[in-house]
Amino acid sequence: MVYIITKENYFDLEQPAKSEELFNVIEVPIKPLVPDPETEQEVYRSETAIDLIPGEEKEMIIEFNTSPVIDCEGTPDEVGGLNIIFIAEEYYAWGAKITVKNNDVTAGSCIIVVTATPLNAAGEEIVTDSNAASISENGNLKYTFPGNQLIQDRALGQDIAAALLSSYSTARKDVTLTWRGDPAIELVDEIQVPEYQKHGLDVQGIFRVFKNKLDFDGALSSTTDGRKMMETIPSEEPVTAIQDTISTDVDEIQDTTIEIESIQDY
DSSP states (O other): OEEEOOTTTEEEEEOOOOGGGOOSEEEEEEOOEEEOTTOOEEEEEOSSOEEEOTTOEEEEEEEOSSOSEEEEEEEEEEEESSOEEEEEEEEOSSEEEEEEEEOSSSOEEEEEEEEEEEEEEOOOEEEEEEOHHHHHHHOOOEEEOOOOTTOOSHHHHHHHHHHHHHHHTSSOOEEEEEESOOTTOOTTOEEEEEEEEETTEEEEEEEEEEEEEEEESSSEEEEEEEEEOSOOBOOOOOHHHHHHHHHHHHHHHHHHHHHHHHHHHO
């Protein structure tokens, strides 16, 4: 749902041109990860033994020697006790959280060993999206998205490129509204804001909220920052209506000039 904010709802609207943040060619690198051909290998071994008194539990957070990995399996090794076991195990691509318990009646110790299958990058591909109109007007301005292991396929890379391009291919990508506010608006909500309203032309922009500050001093007010996520929406009013309005404005200006000259005569 898009929250519509009209001219009657806000006190001030700023939409500055940020030419230094203008990009019309977006590149997103894709690095697919595949299992290591050497399959399973040891990715963690405790440097020192974990000492446990009878009945004691210890939660250990460990970080693997290599990451990311899959198919993790941990075991207590070099056990100095009859019954030291893992009672809880949570494995991640980078490490694990393991709880060790001594179920023996005497003190004991152990080390933690984890084996897993590492994932390695299998080549690199670049997904590109561009705005031809912006390139014609401003030249080729390229932005390369930082490499990220979570981007594994072209579909996700294309979605990221399209989302960045829709915001950064225009210099006036950010809007700041000072208005009466609405507590129902949350971060990443979409708002529709007037960008240009004159001579019968009504151009609206769709923005995504990335900052929203609410103040209450007897009355509610808000400062909302949004980033453009869609092209502007032009009014469907005919061009003739715009021309008629311009002609009317010119006549009013001429009438005002005559009145000022009359005052000067006095």
